[in-house]
Every structure is written in C-alpha cells, then in structure tokens.
Amino acid sequence: MNWVIAIWSALIGACAAMAFPHLLLSARQRRGAHLFFVLAATAVIGIAIAELFMMRAVSVEQFAHAQQWTHLPIFLLVVAIVGFVQLYFRSGRLWLGLTVIGLRFSTLVINFAFPPSLSFSEITGLRHVNFLGANVSAPVGVLSAWTHLSELSSLVLLVYVVDASIRAWRGGTVGNRQRAIVVGGSIAVFILVAAGSTALIHRQIIQAPYMVSFPFAAILVAMAFELGSDLFRAGQIAQRKLSEASLRDIEERIALAAEVAQVGVWELDVATNRVWLSDKVREMFAIESEVVTYEEFQGRVHPEDRAARHTMIQAAIQTNGSYEIEYRVVLPDGTQCWIGGRAHCICDANGKARRLLAVSMDVTKRKQAEELFRLATEASPSGAVLIDNRGQIVLVNARTEKLFGYRRDELIGRPIEVLLPDRVKALHRGHFIACSETGEMGAGREFIVRRQDGSEFPAEIGLSPIETPQGILVFASVVDISARKASEEEARSRREQIELLSRVSLLGEMTASLAHELNQPLSAIVTNANAGMRFIDQGQVDPEQLREIMVDVVADGDRAHDIIQSVRSLIKKGTTVRTRLSLNDVVRNVMHMVQPDAAAHSCQVELLLADKLPAIDANPMQIQQVLINLLTNAFDSMDDAPSDRRKVQVATEHDGNGTVSVRVRDHGPGIPDSARERLFEQFFTTKDDGLGMGLAIVRSNVEAHGGTVRVENVEGGGAGFYFHLPASNGKPS
Amino acid sequence: MSAKAMVFVIDDDPSVQKGLKRLLHSADYESESFQSAAEFLARAPHPGPSCLLVDVQMPGLNGLALQEALIQRRREEQLVFITGHGNIPMCAQAMKAGAVDFLPKPFKPNELLKCVERALARSVKQRQHATEKTTTRAMLDLLTPREFEVMQLVSTGLLNKQAADELGIAEKTVKVHRGRVMEKLRVNSIAQLVRLVEKAEVPPMVPRS
Numbered sequence: 021m022n023w024v025i026a027i028w029s030a031l032i033g034a035c036a037a038m039a040f041p042h043l044l045l046s047a048r049q050r051r052g053a054h055l056f057f058v059l060a061a062t063a064v065i066g067i068a069i070a071e072l073f074m075m076r077a078v079s080v081e082q083f084a085h086a087q088q089w090t091h092l093p094i095f096l097l098v099v100a101i102v103g104f105v106q107l108y109f110r111s112g113r114l115w116l117g118l119t120v121i122g123l124r125f126s127t128l129v130i131n132f133a134f135p136p137s138l139s140f141s142e143i144t145g146l147r148h149v150n151f152l153g154a155n156v157s158a159p160v161g162v163l164s165a166w167t168h169l170s171e172l173s174s175l176v177l178l179v180y181v182v183d184a185s186i187r188a189w190r191g192g193t194v195g196n197r198q199r200a201i202v203v204g205g206s207i208a209v210f211i212l213v214a215a216g217s218t219a220l221i222h223r224q225i226i227q228a229p230y231m232v233s234f235p236f237a238a239i240l241v242a243m244a245f246e247l248g249s250d251l252f253r254a255g256q257i258a259q260r261k262l263s264e265a266s267l268r269d270i271e272e273r274i275a276l277a278a279e280v281a282q283v284g285v286w287e288l289d290v291a292t293n294r295v296w297l298s299d300k301v302r303e304m305f306a307i308e309s310e311v312v313t314y315e316e317f318q319g320r321v322h323p324e325d326r327a328a329r330h331t332m333i334q335a336a337i338q339t340n341g342s343y344e345i346e347y348r349v350v351l352p353d354g355t356q357c358w359i360g361g362r363a364h365c366i367c368d369a370n371g372k373a374r375r376l377l378a379v380s381m382d383v384t385k386r387k388q389a390e391e392l393f394r395l396a397t398e399a400s401p402s403g404a405v406l407i408d409n410r411g412q413i414v415l416v417n418a419r420t421e422k423l424f425g426y427r428r429d430e431l432i433g434r435p436i437e438v439l440l441p442d443r444v445k446a447l448h449r450g451h452f453i454a455c456s457e458t459g460e461m462g463a464g465r466e467f468i469v470r471r472q473d474g475s476e477f478p479a480e481i482g483l484s485p486i487e488t489p490q491g492i493l494v495f496a497s498v499v500d501i502s503a504r505k506a507s508e509e510e511a512r513s514r515r516e517q518i519e520l521l522s523r524v525s526l527l528g529e530m531t532a533s534l535a536h537e538l539n540q541p542l543s544a545i546v547t548n549a550n551a552g553m554r555f556i557d558q559g560q561v562d563p564e565q566l567r568e569i570m571v572d573v574v575a576d577g578d579r580a581h582d583i584i585q586s587v588r589s590l591i592k593k594g595t596t597v598r599t600r601l602s603l604n605d606v607v608r609n610v611m612h613m614v615q616p617d618a619a620a621h622s623c624q625v626e627l628l629l630a631d632k633l634p635a636i637d638a639n640p641m642q643i644q645q646v647l648i649n650l651l652t653n654a655f656d657s658m659d660d661a662p663s664d665r666r667k668v669q670v671a672t673e674h675d676g677n678g679t680v681s682v683r684v685r686d687h688g689p690g691i692p693d694s695a696r697e698r699l700f701e702q703f704f705t706t707k708d709d710g711l712g713m714g715l716a717i718v719r720s721n722v723e724a725h726g727g728t729v730r731v732e733n734v735e736g737g738g739a740g741f742y743f744h745l746p747a748s749n750g751k752p753s
Numbered sequence: 754m755s756a757k758a759m760v761f762v763i764d765d766d767p768s769v770q771k772g773l774k775r776l777l778h779s780a781d782y783e784s785e786s787f788q789s790a791a792e793f794l795a796r797a798p799h800p801g802p803s804c805l806l807v808d809v810q811m812p813g814l815n816g817l818a819l820q821e822a823l824i825q826r827r828r829e830e831q832l833v834f835i836t837g838h839g840n841i842p843m844c845a846q847a848m849k850a851g852a853v854d855f856l857p858k859p860f861k862p863n864e865l866l867k868c869v870e871r872a873l874a875r876s877v878k879q880r881q882h883a884t885e886k887t888t889t890r891a892m893l894d895l896l897t898p899r900e901f902e903v904m905q906l907v908s909t910g911l912l913n914k915q916a917a918d919e920l921g922i923a924e925k926t927v928k929v930h931r932g933r934v935m936e937k938l939r940v941n942s943i944a945q946l947v948r949l950v951e952k953a954e955v956p957p958m959v960p961r962s
Contacts, residue, residue, distance in 0.1 A: 532838065535837065535838065536810070536837045536838045539837030539838075539857075539858035539859055540766045540768070540769055540837060540858070541768065542858070542859040543769050543772070543835075543837070543858040543859040543860060544766070544768040544769045544771070544772040545772075545859075546772075546859050546860075546861075546862060547769065547772030547773055547775070547776045547860075547862055547865075548771070548772040548775055548776075550776055550779075550862030550863075551772065551775035551776040551778065551779040551862070552775075552779075554776070554779030554780065555779050558779065569775060572768060572771060572772065575768065576768050579768075615810060615812070616810055616838045619810055619815055
C-alpha cells in the first residue's frame with residue numbers, strides 16, 4: 021500500500037460521502053441541483069478510479085484502455101456541472117451549456133472512435149514516475165490533434181460558468197452574489213486547474229500522473245458547501261415560515277374575534293413606521309386605505325390627546341411592553357369619538373420590538389354616559405359624595421366643593437371624617453359603614469357637618485348604596501339645611517312671640533277687666549268701712565247701722581273673692597273641669613267684662629236672652645273667652661260706622677233638639693267673601709294691628725266643647741257669628 | 754241762698770252707691786243716689802249748692818256724656834268723677850269741661866270728701882256770683898240809655914270832658930248824667946262804680962278815637 025492508493029481511495033470515499041445525502045435528498049425532493057451534484061460526485065469517483073488504473077498500468081494497452089474510459093466520467097462531470105449551474109444559478113446561457121455538452125460529447129465519440137484515446141494518437145510507452153514515494157506510470161506517445169478539441173470544450177465550459185456567475189452576480193441578491201463568487205469562482209478556477217494540469221502533463225512539462233480528480237473534487241466541495249448551506253438556510257426558512265404561519269394564524273383569529281366583538285385591530289410595523297388597519301379601525305378612524313403611515317394615523321387623534329398617545333406608543337416600543345389608553349378621534353366631518361385601546365409589542369428573536377399589535381374599540385357611548393352622569397352629578401343642587409367601603413371619598417361634585425370649601429383634589433382619597441366635626445366622627449362613621457355593609461337605604465337624616473374653615477352647618481344627608489365592581493360604594497347627597505333650620509327657628513320664635521303677645525294682650529285685657537271688677541267691691545268696702553269709722557268717731561254709734569255696714573262689707577268681700585276665683589280658673593285653662601252652666605249667665609258676666617270696651621267704642625250692646633235655655637256642660641272661662649273675642653271683634657268692626665248704628669246684639673237660643681246657640685251680630689261692614697274661608701285660621705286677620713288669634717281661639721274652644729262655629733253676613737248689614745254647643749241634658753237653666 | 758247743699762251720687766253699682774251714701778252721711782252731707790245719668794236728668798235741678806259724684810262707666814249715658822248734657826242745659830252742678838277703668842284722655846276731657854276732680858277707684862274716702870267739700874264751695878261761690886250779677890243787672894236796667902253810655906265811658910276811666918267829647922254833648926250834661934247814675938246805682942265813688950260794672954259783666958264801651 022502506498023500514499024497514492026491511500027489518497028485516491030480517501031478521495032473516492034469523500035466523494036461518495038458527499039454524494040450520498042444529496043442522493044437521498046434528490047430522491048426525496050426531486051431537486052435537479054442535488055441530482056447533478058450526485059452525478060458530478062459519481063463522475064469524479066469514476067475519474068479517480070480511472071486515474072488509479074492509469075497510474076498502476078503496467079502495459080501501454082492497460083494504460084490506453086484506462087485513459088480511454090476516463091473520458092466517460094469526464095463527459096458526465098461536464099454534463100453535471102452544466103446542469104448544476106443551469107439549475108442552481110438560473111442565469112446560465114442554455115445554448116452555451118448545450119454547446120459545451122455537444123463539444124464534450126464529440127470528444128467522447130472521437131475518444132472511442134480513434135484509439136488509443138482522445139489525447140494520444142499513439143502511445144509509445146510508459147514512463148515510470150516517482151510520485152509521493154510510489155512508482156506510477158505516465159504515458160509517452162504522440163499527442164493527438166483532437167486534444168485541442170478537448171481543451172476547447174474545457175474553455176467553453178469555463179466561459180459558460182464565468183458568464184453564468186457574472187450574470188448571477190449582477191441580477192442577484194446578497195445571497196446570490198456570494199453564491200456566484202463561491203460556486204462559480206471555484207468551478208472556474210478548478211476547471212482551469214484541471215485543464216491546465218492535463219495539458220502540461222500531456223506535453224510532459226510536468227512529470228506527474230493525471231490527477232484531475234482533485235480539482236474536480238474541489239469543485240464538488242464548493243458545490244456541496246453551497247448546497248449544504250442552502251439546505252441549512254432552507255431549514256431555517258422552513259422553521260420561520262412555520263412559526264410565522266402560526267403567528268399569522270393567531271393574528272387572524274384575534275382579528276376575527278375583534279371584528280365579532282366590534283373591536284378594531286391595527287398593527288404598527290416599527291421598521292417601516294407603517295400601520296395596517298382592520299376594517300373596523302378604518303371605519304372608526306374614517307380612513308380609506310388599509311395601510312397608512314403612523315403620522316397619518318396619529319393625525320386623526322384629537323390634538324389634545326395626540327401627544328399622550330404618542331408617548332404611550334413610543335414607550336411601549338422602547339420597553340417592549342404594552343399599554344391601555346382612552347383618547348378622542350376627530351373625524352373629517354368634525355364628529356368626535358372616544359376610542360379605548362390596548363396594545364402590546366411583538367418582538368423579534370433579539371427581543372427588539374418589531375411590531376405593535378393593538379385593539380381599539382369605540383367607547384363613545386360609555387364616555388357620553390359617563391359624561392352625562394358627570395354633568396348630572398355636577399349640576400345637582402345638592403352636594404354629591406361617593407364613599408368607598410373604607411370610608412374614603414371617591415368622588416365629589418362642584419356643589420360639595422362649594423358647600424365645604426374644599427377643592428376636589430383635597431377631598432378625593434381622604435376619609436369622610438374630614439367633613440365631620442370631631443365630636444361626632446365616630447357616630448357618623450358607624451352610620452356610613454353600616455349603610456355600605458348592609459346596603460340599607462338611608463333616608464334623609466340631619467347631620468352637623470364641618471367646612472374647611474372649621475365652621476359647621478346642619479345638613480340633611482341621604483345615603484344610598486351603589487353596587488359596583490369595586491364593591492359597594494355609598495352615595496351621599498348633602499343638602500345644606502341651615503337656611504331651612506333658620507327659617508324654622510324664626511317661624512317658631514315668631515309663633516312663640518305671637519303666643520306670648522296674645523297671652524300678654526289677653527292678660528292685659530284680663531287685668532283690666534279684673535281691675536274694673538275688683539275696684540267696684542273694693543271701693544264699696546273702703547267707703548263703707550270709712551263711713552263706719554266716722555260714725556264711731558262722731559260718737560253716733562248705732563249698732564244696727566254698724567251691722568248693716570259690716571254686712572255690706574262682707575258681701576263686697578265675697579264678691580271680690582268670686583272675681584279672683586274666676587280669673588284664676590281662667591288662667592288655669594285646660595285643667596278646669598266642666599261645670600253645668602247657663603249660657604245666659606255667661607253672657608251676662610261677659611257683658612260686665614266688656615262694658616269698658618263697649619264704652620270706649622261708643623257701642624251699645626243689646627241682649628236677647630232666651631227663656632228656659634237648656635244648660636250646657638262647659639268650661640265657663642273658655643266660653644267667656646269665646647264671647648269676649650266675638651264681642652271685641654264686633655266693637656272693632658264698627659269703628660267707622662256712624663254712632664247711631666254702633667249696636668251689637670247678643671242673642672241666645674235653643675232649637676229644642678239639644679243644641680244651644682249664641683249669636684253675636686254687629687252692624688259693621690260684614691265679612692268679605694275673600695276672607696270668609698280663612699277667617700278662623702290662625703294668624704289670619706283683617707285688622708291692621710291684629711294677631712289673627714281671636715277667631716282661632718273661638719273655634720278651638722267651641723270645638724273643644726263639641727260645638728261648631730259659623731259666620732254669615734246679615735241682611736241689613738253687619739256680620740253674625742254663631743256658635744252652637746250641645747245642651748247637657750235638656751233641663752232648663 | 755235758701756236751699757241747702759246737696760250731693761248727688763250717680764253709680765250703677767248698688768253697693769258702691771250705698772257705701773258712698775253712708776260716707777256722705779257720716780260727713781253730714783245730704784245725699785241722693787241715682788242708678789243712671791238719665792234718672793238724674795229726670796229730676797228737677799236742685800236750687801241750692803250741689804255736687805255730683807259720677808261713675809264714668811255706666812250703661813246707657815256714661816259720666817262724660819252726662820257732663821256734656823249738663824253743660825248744654827247750662828246747669829252748673831260741680832262734678833267729681835269716679836272711675837274704675839279711667840284713662841288719661843278721659844280724664845283730660847272731663848277736667849277741660851270743668852270737672853272738679855277725677856278719682857280712680859278705689860278712692861280714699863277722705864280725699865273723696867275733700868273733693869266734695871271743694872266742689873260744694875265752688876258751687877256756693879258760683880251761685881253767689883250768679884246772684885250778684887243778677888241784682889247788679891237789675892240796677893243797671895234802671896238807667897236811661899244815655900246814662901248807661903256815660904256810665905260805660907266813665908267806668909273805663911275817662912274824664913267828664915273826654916266823655917262829653919266822645920258823646921258830642923256838653924261837659925255839664927255829662928256831669929248831670931253821672932250824678933244820676935251814682936244815685937241810681939247807690940255808689941259813692943268811681944271805684945265802687947267800676948267794681949259794680951265788672952260784677953254785672955257789662956262789656957266796656959270802646960272809645961271811638
């Protein structure tokens with residue numbers, strides 16, 4: 021075994037190894053380039069075997085025979101190279117390739133037609149050359165003229181390959197250029213080497229055996245490298261295509277889902293800065309084309325929202341993140357829509373954002389509803405405060421700001437206690453929490469609340485729980501009731517004042533009549549006693565006369581006592597028990613009391629008292645008061661009447677059916693129709709200085725006795741006031 | 754000066770009436786009681802000095818109305834008002850119309866009696882005055898018209914000469930008239946004449962110049 025056999029065997033093995041996978045590939049994928057590579061590899065193996073035979077030839081015949089057969093694989097190799105270039109570069113000139121094959125085929129025919137071979141017309145002997153330490157054979161003979169034809173065919177092949185490579189270089193991409201240089205260049209170089217070395221060997225310029233198989237093997241390596249890298253790239257592409265397909269699939273599904281959900285999808289290509297828009301988005305943004313520039317897309321956004329949206333998009337791209345946003349879009353016709361959107365970045369293998377995929381939906385209706393709610397809440401005349409279940413303020417309206425003197429941002433997020441005075445905080449908080457926990461509706465309740473400056477005011481607060489996704493919130497409506505409180509207070513104090521006044525005036529009248537009533541007996545007592553003293557002083561003591569005096573004094577004393585007693589019972593109104601009494605007596609009593617008034621008004625009072633009037637069960641003082649009030653009114657009503665008409669008639673009567681009546685009739689102007697309805701109401705008065713209490717007391721007193729009051733204008737002028745009381749049991753008084 | 758002094762009590766309250774009558778009796782006054790003003794007016798006027806104790810508040814004609822009625826009838830009873838319910842306008846009206854006093858009830862008996870005394874004194878004086886006027890007027894009626902004129906002029910302090918000038922007569926004639934006047938009127942001096950003329954309330958004759 022020598023190095024020559026070892027090297028050539030290795031070469032053959034290597035070629036076979038290179039050919040085998042491509043044989044499998046070409047069988048499975050039916051790719052021409054791979055088939056031609058396998059053919060080339062096989063041809064190189066054949067050449068290498070033939071070269072071995074030539075080197076080991078011991079006779080001229082043996083050598084010539086081997087050389088002759090060498091041309092067959094060479095022909096096949098040329099065919100393979102042409103086929104490879106043609107299929108692989110797709111830029112070879114076919115006619116040139118066919119010319120090469122034709123030339124080569126003709127050399128092959130000549131080779132077999134004119135022995136010993138194409139190269140030699142006659143082989144005279146063998147030389148033994150020392151090559152790599154082995155003794156190998158080399159031919160000695162006369163070169164054939166056909167050798168030039170072989171060299172021509174090699175030259176044309178070279179031209180064909182270089183031409184194809186140049187054309188591939190010119191028309192191709194980066195990958196194609198690399199391919200043109202590596203494959204085309206190496207094929208050309210090694211064809212040159214093979215052809216050149218053969219020519220030199222033939223001419224015995226170099227003493228070496230044929231070894232064209234090596235440059236051809238080098239061509240094989242170049243081809244194999246190229247095919248291998250192609251395979252690798254194809255694998256990669258296949259992989260990527262696979263993943264891209266699945267991604268596209270997902271995107272399509274998203275788009276489909278989005279369309280169904282009335283959601284638009286758009287995608288920003290970061291590299292090209294172009295945006296692809298789904299139909300829905302085009303509709304929402306009123307954009308015609310499917311792909312627009314980012315700037316065009318941004319142009320539709322409301323100027324106030326544009327910068328914010330841009331910032332968010334850029335931030336998402338920078339950080340490879342996502343965002344959520346709401347912004348306004350202004351359509352060409354001027355309408356505004358609210359768009360809500362989310363987006364996230366899709367990045368490449370390096371983790372760099374390649375695309376931004378976003379979904380958008382029209383939230384105008386929700387926004388409008390929110391805006392309406394906001395406006396309604398803002399416009400509310402009462403303060404609105406929304407409180408979460410921790411007692412913190414979530415929302416307030418303008419009225420609340422005004423009521424409490426806080427700015428909105430000073431309240432949001434603060435506990436509700438800031439609006440309450442310290443002393444009631446715990447109490448109120450419990451109430452709010454209870455409301456939020458039980459969901460119980462709080463009717464308007466009065467609270468004392470506190471402004472920012474520390475001042476307090478009464479407020480009516482209505483609480484209603486609102487169920488939200490964030491839990492139960494409490495909606496509190498706050499109404500400032502200080503004005504109402506004040507007016508209530510004022511009304512109360514006015515009423516009290518009036519009551520006081522009426523009591524005072526009643527007291528005044530009572531005192532006046534009391535004084536008048538008491539003065540009579542007192543005067544009599546004093547006068548009598550004084551007279552008695554004088555009689556004694558003068559020594560004219562007549563026991564009989566003195567006794568008469570004393571009797572009168574006692575009688576007047578009793579009279580004074582009775583008066584005081586009756587006034588006391590008048591004062592203790594309401595606690596007096598009813599007694600059986602005659603209305604006639606009451607009228608007579610009252611007549612005495614009002615006499616001064618009658619005199620002051622220059623009125624005459626006429627009594628028409630019925631006989632056998634049934635008794636009534638009544639509080640004499642209350643009935644007295646009724647009569648006094650009616651008579652006082654009667655006197656007042658006639659101030660403008662001529663003095664001869666100033667008459668008041670007081671009549672008692674009974675209907676025989678258990679009702680006793682009193683009529684007080686004046687000769688004043690009568691009751692105007694407009695006043696009649698309200699005449700007995702409290703605080704209603706027709707007098708300039710009246711309190712509006714008199715007739716109200718009349719009615720309440722009469723009704724307290726189960727009676728009724730009425731008024732009518734009497735024929736002949738003046739008003740008649742009647743009150744009817746039930747008789748006790750029909751007995752005459 | 755024949756009839757004696759009388760006190761009339763007009764009050765609707767019988768016990769007050771009775772008490773007053775007793776008191777007046779204890780002070781030795783003659784008295785008479787009436788329930789109402791009308792009742793009193795129905796009685797014939799008392800010829801002697803008289804005093805009325807009147808309650809202001811009375812049914813029918815009240816005290817003040819009675820006072821008015823008396824003035825209209827030119828009666829000159831002296832009135833003392835008593836009231837249990839008086840006021841200032843009422844009081845003022847009564848006093849302007851010539852009331853002696855206005856006593857609120859309950860009055861002090863001594864005060865009341867003093868009022869009665871004062872009222873009666875005024876009544877006496879007034880009656881005296883009225884009597885004198887009557888007698889003087891009777892004497893003046895004796896003069897002739899010319900004598901009356903002379904008297905009027907002389908009593909205003911004119912000298913005889915001036916009076917003569919005034920009347921366009923001789924001074925001597927004036928002297929004669931004057932002597933007759935002095936004689937008829939039974940006066941000795943001009944001073945006496947002047948006093949008499951005043952009592953008679955003769956309007957003075959105003960000199961023409």
